[in-house]
Amino acid sequence: MDVTARSATSEAGAPRARARARGANWYRGDCHVHSVYSDGELAPEQLVADARDVGLDFLATTEHNTASAHGIWASLASDGLLILLGEEVTTKTGHWLALGIAPGELIEWDYGVGDDLIGRGLRQVRDSGGISVAAHPHAPYPSGSFMYSYEGFDAVEVWNGLWASERPWNADNEAALAAWGQALVQGSRTGRWRPAVGNSDTHLEGQIGIPHTVVLAEELGAAAILDGLRAGRSWIAEASTVDLSLSAVAAGHTAGIGERLSAQGESVRVRVRVSGVPRATVSFHTDRGEVHCEALSGAGTGTLAWHTRSEDSAFVRIEVRHPHGGMAALTNPILLT
Template structure:
């Protein structure tokens, strides 16, 4: 297929800032029911700036997107590598590139294929690690993967936050203190795993990037400069300040022994509960107003907390948003 049929690597964007995107999307080119044209329209309606095309074990859709996107929407080329013992997302691969999937954890081949994706500047994401079906349960070590898809929205129409998502988040949370201490923590993502109409963007990942381009978005995800939202109605900021220095999600705040003020600003979730989490587990919880807009604050030091991250939940307990950590030292 002609190279001109592939989507461009840049979109117009808003310069340096936060961008919303869904990096796990299926179309009629694998087992989805929507065309690329319908998915592009759905992404715009959901308030997204970028999506990734991730068909199962094929690159057939790579050349189908260009006629349906303008400069307003970035489409990242990818694949859902669907192996016998777990699925993973290869994001930012070359046009027409297909990553092999015919192996399982016992074969010892995963590192070779991760290196193949990293070799073209791509990102490797462990997908829905506790999915409740045989091949979806992730059996590979996370070592070598760049991120983990903790929130997968495949059943979002009737189960916005499922037990397998809760298990994936808890697993990541338990490993985070050791990973931060070793200086190589692994960010989390949220994606819709869209197969049907009405699923796209539920949830999605909000990424800080230098521009709206494949390279910049992947760099933001890799660095953990991101948080996860159930929809575009949720607006959130997490900051930590010590003296005159400050940091946002995914950044490192170096303190001089001062008290650290951690502040959350939220819009779009009525009667929400915000919980603050560090290497000691959940350390603080606050209720936000019924009107759906509020601020919560908590204080700590780098001696007390190696990092801080937050979770936002609805009154009945399912997730509305959560963040990657701010690292304190």
């Protein structure tokens, strides 16, 4: 493909702000994708077709340090697929995702942690109505490890699928999840916690959607999806064949993922339903670590329940793992007060 010839269309307007009207629902999306316009091997048209094939509702373009393809991506949005414009800001000491930026908008990237310039880029994204995501914080290659503070970031990419063709869940993701979980313990008590997201980091064929983030949004629209991600009303799935629901009930009130439940001193019943993961192990995690674990049937479908109190648990979140220990799904927390 002649990238230079086609980049002129990057000056086109933004993709449609809303896709097919489906109202409040759970929407599946991959917010870390590369095409031939940076270091990917596939054209945007192919990535869009693949996204539809694997059951995604939205996609974010995140080429490295360029907005040259924004117009190409915008022209590919449709009633069935929402496209968010973005950039992978590839600095000298860590990468991050700028999601929901304006057409043609470029976020500065040529700096390192010692230059004290990252705040300017974070403000630029915020002023555009977008969100900033710390990407693959424990990536094992030069500049891939994230050396910045998470202050000012909206979310952390705890599951990155760049090596999904070899192993969908690896030691880098395990380290990112552990660090995020530790920060969640502190943040849940102050109300300043950062949601987890998962993305494919697609560069090659067959990677898109492994994993992806499932977001509860008021509609399949850019602002609504970004709001859902920002609020942590989301969970991460290995594939669209995996489904999960999580709720907590106490004192006549119910809360879901990313929400806060006022238990008023009463017992809290936590209920999770999982499907699409044969012989999976489902574990419940709080600020005390893993507190309960059960195995699903061989069919991979089941509903599990666990009880706690807000005095004992500041939050509860779920991990679903394959028999070999690899992750199949994980959730953001339900906060308990």
